Amino acid sequence: MLQIAGDGATVEGDIRPWHSATFVGMQHQLSLVIQGEHAAPRAAALAASLPEAEFAIRGHIVVDLAVDSVVHDGPDLSRLSLCVLTLEDW
Template identity: 45%
Template sequence: MTSAHHRFAAVIPVGICTPGLRGADPLPRLLVQLAARAGSEATVLRATSRPWASALFQGRRHAVTLRFGGRDAASACRRFAEGIEEAEWKLTGHFVADITVDSVHPDEDGKRLELSALTIEDW
């Protein structure tokens, strides 16, 4: 489990986000892009990743929780979620096969959004 502010990229160990490393967990690179989409008032509260495989593909399942704060939290959360299923993500060696907002809840500081994603190794 990872918990970090949106400016977390500097603390990610280099070995897990080396571009082009087949099999490396793409979650850190996905989090950087999600944080950029979410904006400066958003915080990554939780991010997990676990292996996934089918008969033909292998990849990882990801669960991410974001908190949107500030006066504009509701509209920032709405803008983030709008069109996320069609968004383009750049993950060298992987692609996002599915991404969806699972739930949005109010919390003491704004809105809490939970999403899940499936990334597949791009052979």
């Protein structure tokens, strides 16, 4: 995700186990912080593209990614709140 976000981006968040009757995985609540020049347009572009992006996570498959919010804290700082569901890839 940081490769897609580019320079000046950081990710913070919480992960908790998730399961259904047939699947086991993890639910990720993430905050993607983008700093630097053009932070707001970069955040807007990411918010539009992340739900359809492909991710390679060893042992897991990203099955859902939702952008919950995008907040611009000035011209050089934007925050995206993300919810990601991954399933174990057996």
